[in-house]
Amino acid sequence: MSLTGRLSTAIGLFVVAVALIAWGLLxxxxxxxDGGYTNYTVGHTQGAPIDVTLQSVGSIGYGAHPTWVSYxxxxxxxxxxxxxxSMTLPANTVINMTIDQFDSGSPLxxxxxxxxxxxxxxxxxxxxxxxxxxxxxxxxxxxHTFAVPGLNLYVPxxxxxxxxxxxxxxxxxxxxxxxxxxxxxxxTGAPGxxxxxxxxxxxxxxxxxxxGPMSTLNYxxxxxxxxx
Ligand SMILES: [Cu+2]
Numbered sequence: 001m002s003l004t005g006r007l008s009t010a011i012g013l014f015v016v017a018v019a020l021i022a023w024g025l026l027x028x029x030x031x032x033x034d035g036g037y038t039n040y041t042v043g044h045t046q047g048a049p050i051d052v053t054l055q056s057v058g059s060i061g062y063g064a065h066p067t068w069v070s071y072x073x074x075x076x077x078x079x080x081x082x083x084x085x086s087m088t089l090p091a092n093t094v095i096n097m098t099i100d101q102f103d104s105g106s107p108l109x110x111x112x113x114x115x116x117x118x119x120x121x122x123x124x125x126x127x128x129x130x131x132x133x134x135x136x137x138x139x140x141x142x143x144h145t146f147a148v149p150g151l152n153l154y155v156p157x158x159x160x161x162x163x164x165x166x167x168x169x170x171x172x173x174x175x176x177x178x179x180x181x182x183x184x185x186x187x188t189g190a191p192g193x194x195x196x197x198x199x200x201x202x203x204x205x206x207x208x209x210x211x212g213p214m215s216t217l218n219y220x221x222x223x224x225x226x227x228x
Contacts, residue, residue, distance in 0.1 A: 016067045037225055038073055038086045049094040049185070051076070052087065056144045056198075058103035060219075061170030067204045068213040069103060069144070069220060072171050080170035080188030085222025085223060094120065097146070102168045102179045105159020106200070113199050115144050116184070118153030124184040125159055134158065142200055146182075148224060150194040151196050191228045197221035 040050050053074040059068040063083065072081045074179040077078045089095065108114050114134040116124050134156045136142040143159035160178040170176035180210070201209030213219035 014212045025150045037088045038075055040076055041088055041090050041104055044090055049096050050097050050104040053098045055173060056103055057168060057173055058168050070213060078081040083218055085218045088225045088227060089188050091188055091226050091228050093188050094185055095188060096185050099146060099157060099165055099182045101143055101157045101182055103143035103171045104162050104181055105143040108136040108142050113154055114156050116155060118151055119184040119186050123179055124155055128179055142153050144200050144202060147199050148194050148196040151189055159184055168176055188226045193225050194224040196224060
């Protein structure tokens with residue numbers, strides 16, 4: 001190959017490499033869109049526990065990114081499933097959480113997240129059975145985690161069987177599809193803004209699985225706005 005040929009090949013490869021790095025960084029750092037907050041404080045009697053219901057799905061099936069994994073939240077007033085992962089909650093209040101988990105799983109990259117932390121009693125219930133520690137190298141692995149680092153709350157969400165034939169592909173997913181019901185309670189603590197997120201790199205097709213839905217609000221993370 002001539003010198004000019006080799007030079008243009010080298011420049012071409014360099015440009016491609018720079019473009020790929022820039023694309024990867026942008027995908028990784030993309031802050032996502034701003035969402036609303038589902039409000040649980042309206043009409044709340046101080047001290048009364050609050051029920052929050054979420055679902056995690058393998059593909060949301062609609063919107064800007066139909067193939068992305070996502071969480072959805074059941075609006076406490078209307079009972080409708082909404083694509084909104086943030087919530088306004090009263091301070092120092094017990095939250096009774098139910099997560100209907102419809103996605104398949106894999107072993108956790110960090111086994112630390114198999115240890116239930118920060119729930120009342122240190123346990124969660126999976127389909128009614130109480131557990132403290134989940135070995136994600138067994139069974140169907142973990143699909144996602146619900147974690148609020150600011151509250152020291154870490155909950156593994158067990159995956160459905162990879163052989164399940166009735167897998168939900170369009171949210172909101174109804175109870176006839178394969179899923180695990182995970183329930184636990186925690187206390188909101190002092191007023192403040194607490195981010196929550198999934199710690200399973202479930203953003204398939206993105207840099208280390210941490211781009212796309214993992215770095216976009218309303219998919220694999222959100223905020224708890226805890227108010228006095
Ligand atoms: Cu996830």
